[in-house]
Amino acid sequence: MAETSYEALKLDHQLCFRLYSAARRVTRLYHPFLDPLGITYPQYLALLVLWEAQEPLSVGELGQRLELESNTLTPMLKKLEVAGFVERRRSAQDERVQLVSLTDAGWALRESAAHVPECLYEALGVSDEVAIALVGALDAFSGEMRSGNAGDARQERA
Amino acid sequence: MAETSYEALKLDHQLCFRLYSAARRVTRLYHPFLDPLGITYPQYLALLVLWEAQEPLSVGELGQRLELESNTLTPMLKKLEVAGFVERRRSAQDERVQLVSLTDAGWALRESAAHVPECLYEALGVSDEVAIALVGALDAFSGEMRSGNAGDARQERA
DNA sequence: GCTTAATATATCGTATACGATATAATCGTA
DNA sequence: TACGATTATATCGTATACGATATATTAAGC
Numbered sequence: 001m002a003e004t005s006y007e008a009l010k011l012d013h014q015l016c017f018r019l020y021s022a023a024r025r026v027t028r029l030y031h032p033f034l035d036p037l038g039i040t041y042p043q044y045l046a047l048l049v050l051w052e053a054q055e056p057l058s059v060g061e062l063g064q065r066l067e068l069e070s071n072t073l074t075p076m077l078k079k080l081e082v083a084g085f086v087e088r089r090r091s092a093q094d095e096r097v098q099l100v101s102l103t104d105a106g107w108a109l110r111e112s113a114a115h116v117p118e119c120l121y122e123a124l125g126v127s128d129e130v131a132i133a134l135v136g137a138l139d140a141f142s143g144e145m146r147s148g149n150a151g152d153a154r155q156e157r158a
Numbered sequence: 159m160a161e162t163s164y165e166a167l168k169l170d171h172q173l174c175f176r177l178y179s180a181a182r183r184v185t186r187l188y189h190p191f192l193d194p195l196g197i198t199y200p201q202y203l204a205l206l207v208l209w210e211a212q213e214p215l216s217v218g219e220l221g222q223r224l225e226l227e228s229n230t231l232t233p234m235l236k237k238l239e240v241a242g243f244v245e246r247r248r249s250a251q252d253e254r255v256q257l258v259s260l261t262d263a264g265w266a267l268r269e270s271a272a273h274v275p276e277c278l279y280e281a282l283g284v285s286d287e288v289a290i291a292l293v294g295a296l297d298a299f300s301g302e303m304r305s306g307n308a309g310d311a312r313q314e315r316a
Numbered sequence: 317g318c319t320t321a322a323t324a325t326a327t328c329g330t331a332t333a334c335g336a337t338a339t340a341a342t343c344g345t346a
Numbered sequence: 347t348a349c350g351a352t353t354a355t356a357t358c359g360t361a362t363a364c365g366a367t368a369t370a371t372t373a374a375g376c
Contacts, residue, residue, distance in 0.1 A: 006268060008275035011206045011223060015289060016184045016278070018296040020203070021225050023181040024333075025303065026174045031335085042362060045178070048169045059325060065169060067179050070325045072363055079361080096324040096371045110164060117166035120174070125304035130295070131173060137288070137295035138176040145183065146283030182363075189365085200332060217355060228355045230333055237331080254341045254354040320374085327368070338357070344350090 029123050033116050037109060042066075043080055044113070046073070047102075050086065051110050056101035058091070085109055187281050191274050195267060200224075201238055202271070204231070205260075208244065209268045214259035216249070243267055 011017055030041045039047065049065045050057060059070050059077065066073070077100055080086045085106035091097035124131070169175055188199045197205065207223045208215060217228050217235065224231070235258055238244045243264035249255035282289070 006209065006272060009206055009268065009271065010210050011203065013275070014203075014206070015293055015296075016181075016188070016199075017203060017206075018293060018300070019177065019181040019184055020199075022296055022300055022303075023174075023177040024225065025300070026177055028334080030174070040361065041174075041178075045169065045172075045175060048167055048172070048175075051164065052168050060323090067182065068362095069364075071327080071365080074326055076362070094324080094372070098325060110167065113167065114164060117171070123304065126299055126302045130298045130302050134295040134299045135173055135176060137292040138173075138180055140288045141284055141292045142176070142180055142183070144284045144288050145180075146281065186364080198331065218353090226332095227334075229335080229357080232356055234332075252342070252354080256355060317376105319376090322373070323371080325369085325371100328366085330364090332363080333361085335360095336358085339355085341352100341354080343352070346347100346349100 026124070030116075030120060033119050033123075037112055037116075038083060039080075039085070039109070042068075042076060044116070046076065046080065047085065047106065047109065047113070050100065050102050050106070056099040058097045058099055060097075062100060080106075184278075184282070188274075188278060191277050191281075195270055195274075196241060197238075197243070197267070200226075200234060201243075202274070204234060204238065205243065205264065205267065205271070208258065208260050208264070214257040216255045216257055218255075220258060238264075 007013070027041045030044065034041060034044055037044075045066055046062060049062055053061075059073050062077075063069050063073055077086060077088060077098075081088055084103055087101050087103055088098055089101075091099050121131070165171070185199045188202065192199060192202055195202075203224055204220060207220055211219075217231050220235075221227050221231055235244060235246060235256075239246055242261060245259050245261055246256055247259075249257050279289070
């Protein structure tokens with residue numbers, strides 16, 4: 001009955017809301033840099049993975065890195081294909097597997113995007129200390145989080 | 159030409175991806191707790207604000223707290239209205255303003271949701287130290303971030 | 317070799333996000 | 347007090363997210 005019973009329900013006490021709003025604010029910051037390239041932020045992330053892999057990846061492999069499944073990736077990859085940045089073809093060894101590879105335009109886009117990270121960092125206007133602290137806190141959080149299938153980021157609890 | 163020029167484009171170097179994936183993972187954790195209540199995670203956030211305000215709020219006031227605009231809020235609030243948790247009516251003083259208030263069912267839902275925060279925290283499985291560190295890091299980040307209109311969350315640097 | 321289980325994507329339905337624009341009501345001011 | 351500017355929502359179009367299910371292909375067991 002007392003208001004204090006609902007103390008935990010206050011927005012400012014929610015770690016989740018901080019994450020949720022910070023993620024959206026940062027994503028919005030990317031817009032002016034990615035829009036001229038003709039890609040969205042999630043598409044940019046998918047391209048980061050492909051650029052780094054240097055080889056065709058299956059939808060599942062992309063999904064493992066991005067923590068997304070085919071229900072999200074398939075439509076996005078189709079858009080990237082229509083835009084001319086990737087190609088999709090079935091694996092010869094396993095027809096179930098859809099292999100996603102970069103086109104010439106997809107590789108060329110990498111050069112156009114080369115400065116995006118530093119532009120974004122500049123636009124953020126956050127000091128190195130705070131940014132580094134946040135990265136560390138997020139890694140520790142993801143490492144401890146249950147069902148935080150953050151790949152190899154898991155760590156034993158001390 | 160050298161691979162090193164693209165070092166910054168590696169996914170693991172992206173602060174933004176950590177934020178993006180951590181936010182999604184936490185949101186997914188809410189699902190089993192909010193689904194029985196018949197609400198989604200963004201709807202839960204909107205209700206948190208209304209429960210805390212204790213009075214009808216305009217779409218704009220809700221949006222300030224949630225960092226969302228009418229293009230997102232209007233459809234969501236209509237769903238909450240159809241679900242019977244809120245009422246929407248125009249302000250008598252200013253017909254432009256849509257006032258959102260809780261129904262009895264909306265207030266009752268607060269009791270059902272009272273344990274959600276601790277259930278979620280339990281489900282997270284993250285130590286207090288790590289959680290507190292992340293909250294601190296996110297607040298410092300949001301405080302410094304340019305156009306980080308984090309409301310009253312800004313804080314002077316020590 | 318045939319049938320069933322498992323796997324990899326794809327599809328579908330619903331619910332956000334959000335830029336751009338439209339609409340309606342109020343305000344400011346000549 | 348008309349009327350253009352401002353303000354508060356709403357609408358529209360596009361692009362994710364994601365649970366649930368469908369489809370197609372391969373693997374496994376008998």
